[in-house]
Amino acid sequence: xxxxxxxxxxxxxxxxxxxxxxxxxxxxxxxxxxxxxxxxxxxxxxxxxxxxxxxxxxxxxxxxxxxxxxxxxxxxxxxxxxxxxxxxxxxxxxxxxxxxxxxxxx
Numbered sequence: 422x423x424x425x426x427x428x429x430x431x432x433x434x435x436x437x438x439x440x441x442x443x444x445x446x447x448x449x450x451x452x453x454x455x456x457x458x459x460x461x462x463x464x465x466x467x468x469x470x471x472x473x474x475x476x477x478x479x480x481x482x483x484x485x486x487x488x489x490x491x492x493x494x495x496x497x498x499x500x501x502x503x504x505x506x507x508x509x510x511x512x513x514x515x516x517x518x519x520x521x522x523x524x525x526x527x
Contacts, residue, residue, distance in 0.1 A: 436468055437467060437468070437522040437523045437524070438521065438522050438523075438524065439464075441521060441522060442463075442464060442467070442522060445518075446460050448460075449461070451463045451464075451485075453485055453514050453515060453518050454514040455514075456483070456484045456485045456488075456511055456514065457483070457485070458483050458484075458485035458486050459486075462486060463485060463486075463489070466486075466489050466493075467518075467519065467522050467523070470493065484507065484508065484511040485511060485515055487508065487511070488508065488511040488512040488514070488515040488516075489515055491508070491512055492512055492515060492516060492519070497512070497516045
């Protein structure tokens, strides 16, 4: 991403608790309970609400990114037809992370 676009993105979207998010970082990935995903994809979603990392970059569609997509589309209390317990648990873990990340700091 070009630096001007990056600065504009930061100014356009409220950032949550980045210190907490960094505490979950494992190199270029983030660990949310027992799941991992690319750190940049997760942070981008938390800040902008956009799960897609851009046309020129591929997104790893693992449990966390899928959970974020499902939360965005269906909400945290949705009953999804054919839902898998693993996906449901991932959505619950990501939901807790999202609530914690977006809580306003005192």
